[in-house]
Each structure stands twice: as C-alpha cells, then as structure tokens.
Amino acid sequence: MELNFTTLNQRAGVVFATGKAPVELTEKSRMALAMDSASNLQTSPNAGIPALFTTYVDPKVIEVLVTPMKTAKAFAECKKGDFTSTTVTFQVLESTGETSSYGDFNNNGLSDANVNYPSRQPYHYQTFIRIGERELAIAGAAGLDWASRKQIAAALTLNKFQNKSYLRGIEGLQNYGLINDPRLLPSIVDLSWESMDGQEVYDSIQRLFAQLIKQTDGLVDLETPMTMLLSPNASVQLTKTNTYNVNVADQVNKNFPNLKIVTIPEYKTEAGELVQLIVDEYEGQPTVELGFTEKMRVHPLIQMSSGYEQKRSQGTLGAIIYRPLFIASMLAS
Structure with missing residues (x-):
C-alpha cells in the first residue's frame, strides 16, 4: 500500500x-x-560520552616500594621472653684460676668461675587496623580486598620498626642495635671507597680484617665464617678492578672463602659509610642474635557500630651482641 x-x-x-x-x-x-525545531533545546547540549564509560581499570595492584629490611638476612632472629617480660637476663660465665709451685703440704693455687647477669629491656609497640562497613563495600566495588590490604600494611609497619630496632635499639632503654651498642669496640677510620681505585678498596678491607685479628688475638683466620655488612652504595665499589683487571669482589671471594656480604641501606650514615666485619659464631656461640618477645600478636577483633577494629603488636630486644670483640667496624668518609 x-x-x-x-x-x-x-x-x-x-x-x-x-x-x-x-x-x-x-x-x-x-x-x-x-x-519541533532542534534549535530550541530543553536539555543541556551533549558534550560526549562520560569518560567513566571509556576508562579501563587494571585489576593488578602496583605496590609502592619501601626500603628493604635486610638485617634479618644477616643474622638469625630468636624469641627471648614473651608478652609479659619486662627484663631479659643473660648469664655470662668466665673461668678463673691460678697455679702455684707443687709441695706435698702446699695449699696454694685455686680455680674458680665468675658469672655476670647482663640484661636487656624489651620494647613492645603496636598499630591498629580500622575498617568501616561502607569503606569496605566501596573498596569491594573497585575490586580491592580492603581488609587484606590493611592487614598487609599493619605487618609491614611493625616489621619496618622491628628492623630499625635491630640496627639502633630503643633510646632510653637497655635495648641496643648493631650500630650503636655501647659495648662495640671503636671503629677504625678510612677514606671513602669512592675516592679509591680497586686495589685500594681491597686494601681497606684487609685493614678491617687485620683489626678483627687484633681484637680477637688470633681466634679467627681466613677460613672463619664471617659476614660483612655495608651499604648498597659501598657495595658498588666492590666492582672496581686493579691493574691486573681483577675486581675487588673476586679478590675477596678468593681470600675469604667463607665470607658472606649483606647490604643494608642504613649503613650509609651521616658520618660516612659504615662497614662491619662480624664473625658468625665461635665454638657454637653466635656473635649476634636479633631478639624479639612477640613477632606478631593479633589482638581480639572488636565490632563497632558500623565497622571493625583490631590491634596488632610486637616486641623487640634489638640486636643482642654476645661477644663484641668479634665485630670489627670501619667508618669510611
């Protein structure tokens, strides 16, 4: 039709x-x-499709990097005490004795033992996790597991502080770190490795080892298992070569076969580059242990009116140095 x-x-x-x-x-x-004229619009002129509908959100979460916590890589962490401990005491025993000329009726000469009880004070610290119901729902709409992310953040926050205590202890307490324990022997001083060539850098490491031999009166040798702590910046200088095109790292590996090198960012200090050469253990007794009372205590989950709250806590004893003579330090500036 x-x-x-x-x-x-x-x-x-x-x-x-x-x-x-x-x-x-x-x-x-x-x-x-x-x-019906199009020139008399009753609505706002169209500016295009909202960007919301053409925006792609990558589901992969990119973490913000933090300074690595590498002290525990150098030495073992160990539990000393518990949540209730206010003091942790150690027993240090020294054998003493003297001899005298033998005589059938002489009563001279005596052997004995002396014991001391040095102590450390633990420090307990905490952080909170708070999650609101609406906050959790909004994050869920974006594809984020918000509760898990906050738990990860709490663990990282506590462990960052723990690592710091292993290096510097807690001010005001008998709680010290690898860098500032008052019983550490004085550091030797050298020029900055950046100003040296490859041979001079190796010679500087030799001087540090010679200082360790002097402190221990020959208790250690080239075969002794040791750990050298230095900053990442100082470790770069180990790639320098000598006149025979042999780099410092190769020389160190050849002459110190049982030496482990660990980089710790905090060893770059305001006073200069700190380098420590530490004997791992002697006769079964470790030189250093990193002490804690609680590595992670998860407190009760508290339900609020429209959310949740939970405390996490830890306790640290800093770095427990049993035999300071087995640590030789050098400050290069």
Whole structure:
C-alpha cells in the first residue's frame, strides 16, 4: 500500500524526499515544524560520552616500594621472653684460676668461675587496623580486598620498626642495635671507597680484617665464617678492578672463602659509610642474635557500630651482641 506522503506531511510535519513535486505546506504543518525545531533545546547540549564509560581499570595492584629490611638476612632472629617480660637476663660465665709451685703440704693455687647477669629491656609497640562497613563495600566495588590490604600494611609497619630496632635499639632503654651498642669496640677510620681505585678498596678491607685479628688475638683466620655488612652504595665499589683487571669482589671471594656480604641501606650514615666485619659464631656461640618477645600478636577483633577494629603488636630486644670483640667496624668518609 502506498503511503500518503501529503497527508503525513500535513498532519505530522514529516517530509519524505519522494522525488515528486514539493507540496506546499499548510499553516498547521508549519506550526508543527516550528515547535519541533532542534534549535530550541530543553536539555543541556551533549558534550560526549562520560569518560567513566571509556576508562579501563587494571585489576593488578602496583605496590609502592619501601626500603628493604635486610638485617634479618644477616643474622638469625630468636624469641627471648614473651608478652609479659619486662627484663631479659643473660648469664655470662668466665673461668678463673691460678697455679702455684707443687709441695706435698702446699695449699696454694685455686680455680674458680665468675658469672655476670647482663640484661636487656624489651620494647613492645603496636598499630591498629580500622575498617568501616561502607569503606569496605566501596573498596569491594573497585575490586580491592580492603581488609587484606590493611592487614598487609599493619605487618609491614611493625616489621619496618622491628628492623630499625635491630640496627639502633630503643633510646632510653637497655635495648641496643648493631650500630650503636655501647659495648662495640671503636671503629677504625678510612677514606671513602669512592675516592679509591680497586686495589685500594681491597686494601681497606684487609685493614678491617687485620683489626678483627687484633681484637680477637688470633681466634679467627681466613677460613672463619664471617659476614660483612655495608651499604648498597659501598657495595658498588666492590666492582672496581686493579691493574691486573681483577675486581675487588673476586679478590675477596678468593681470600675469604667463607665470607658472606649483606647490604643494608642504613649503613650509609651521616658520618660516612659504615662497614662491619662480624664473625658468625665461635665454638657454637653466635656473635649476634636479633631478639624479639612477640613477632606478631593479633589482638581480639572488636565490632563497632558500623565497622571493625583490631590491634596488632610486637616486641623487640634489638640486636643482642654476645661477644663484641668479634665485630670489627670501619667508618669510611
């Protein structure tokens, strides 16, 4: 059936290009067209599709990097005491004795033992996790496991502090670190390794080893298992070569076969580059242990009116140095 384009035009103002002669519009159709004009918008002009609908959110979460915590890589962590401990005491025993000339009726000469009880004070610290119900729901809409992320953040916060205590202890307590224990022997001083060539850097390490031999009166030798602590910046200098194109690291590995090198960022200090050469153990007794009372205590989960709260805590004893004579230190500046 053929459409009546003329009637459609007159009644609704709809015009189809049919190729036929144009039809003169009536006054009524002109009014309809005028009322339907696109130039008189009742809504805001369209500025395009909202960017929300063309934005792609990558589900992969990118972590912000923090300074590595590498002290525990150098020495073992060990539990001393518990959540209730206020003091941790150690027994240090020294054998004493003297001899005298033998005589059938002489009563001279006596052997004995002396014991001391040095102590350390633990420090307990805490952080909180707080999660609101609406906060959790909003994060879930974005594909984030918000509760898990906050638990990870709490563990990282506590462990960062623990690592710091292993190096510097806790001010005001009998709680010391690898860097500032008052029983450490004085550091030898040398020039910065950055100003040295490869041979001079190796000679500097030799001087540090000679200081360790002097402190221990020959109790250690080249075969003794040792750990050298230095900053990442100082470790770069181990790649320098001597006149025979042999780098420092190769020389160290050859002459100290049981030496382990661990980089710790905090060994770059304001006073200069700190380097420590530490005997791992002697006669089964470790030189250093990193002490804690609680590595992670998870306290009860408290339900609030529209959210949750939970405390996490730890306790540290710092670095327990049993025999300071087995640690030789050097400050290169």
